[in-house]
Amino acid sequence: LKMSAGKKITICVEGNIGSGKTTLLDHFAQFPEVKTISEPVNKWRDAGGHNLLELMYSDPARYSCMFQSYVQLTMMDNHTAPVEKPIKMMERSIHSGRYCFIENLHRGGLMADAEYAVLDQWFQWITANVNVQPDLIVYLRTSPEVALERIRRRSRDEERAIPESYVRALHELHEDWLVRRAQFPVPCQVLVLDADQDLSLLKEEFNVRKQEILCRSEVKSPV
Numbered sequence: 016l017k018m019s020a021g022k023k024i025t026i027c028v029e030g031n032i033g034s035g036k037t038t039l040l041d042h043f044a045q046f047p048e049v050k051t052i053s054e055p056v057n058k059w060r061d062a063g064g065h066n067l068l069e070l071m072y073s074d075p076a077r078y079s080c081m082f083q084s085y086v087q088l089t090m091m092d093n094h095t096a097p098v099e100k101p102i103k104m105m106e107r108s109i110h111s112g113r114y115c116f117i118e119n120l121h122r123g124g125l126m127a128d129a130e131y132a133v134l135d136q137w138f139q140w141i142t143a144n145v146n147v148q149p150d151l152i153v154y155l156r157t158s159p160e161v162a163l164e165r166i167r168r169r170s171r172d173e174e175r176a177i178p179e180s181y182v183r184a185l186h187e188l189h190e191d192w193l194v195r196r197a198q199f200p201v202p203c204q205v206l207v208l209d210a211d212q213d214l215s216l217l218k219e220e221f222n223v224r225k226q227e228i229l230c231r232s233e234v235k236s237p238v
């Protein structure tokens with residue numbers, strides 16, 4: 016793998032709940048040039064002794080703003096975390112946090128307009144003042160049916176009650192953002208992978224497209 020000396024790249028792996036992001040990160044963690052950074056779910060499950068993820072799913076109208084506010088902070092922390100290796104591969108981003116999750120909660124009436132406005136102000140300030148810019152987004156594209164089936168199979172405690180409509184709405188918001196380019200800005204180039212296939216076959220595709228995934232973002236800057 017020929018990496019231009021000194022150029023560090025950030026890849027964000029995006030996708031619905033249950034789309035296979037952890038499988039992809041675990042696969043790429045084996046390569047010496049890649050540092051993977053998973054979603055800090057453990058911080059969300061224990062913030063000062065509080066399980067914010069559980070609170071959010073149990074009473075989203077009351078807790079989703081607080082939860083997304085903390086998520087935004089922890090994702091900014093991941094974006095800005097210094098990495099020795101040339102490639103940082105992150106699970107999700109502050110961008111999908113704003114354009115998919117916060118959007119979904121507000122459109123679903125689970126977040127007040129005022130809360131949505133304040134979270135957006137934070138997001139706008141951060142993206143204008145902090146380097147949270149990825150070089151490549153790898154979108155693990157699944158059908159809602161497959162995502163739902165994997166969520167049920169994995170059954171994270173806090174996720175057992177996620178309604179099908181929530182997963183469907185999240186899917187559409189990922190499609191609007193990354194495929195249809197309907198409304199929100201896409202911060203970098205996007206590589207779409209069909210993640211409906213069995214995860215072991217998906218690993219095959221990761222290998223076949225490894226150079227593309229890891230080098231493609233090299234092509235980003237024409238200079």
Ligand SMILES: Cc1cc2cn([C@H]3C[C@H](O)[C@@H](CO)O3)c(=O)nc2[nH]1
Binds near residue numbers: 108
């Ligand atoms: C950036 C971002 C990630 C993220 C994850 N989640 C939820 C979806 C899953 O149930 C769990 C782990 O991804 O956290 C969320 O509600 N809001 C989020 N925002």
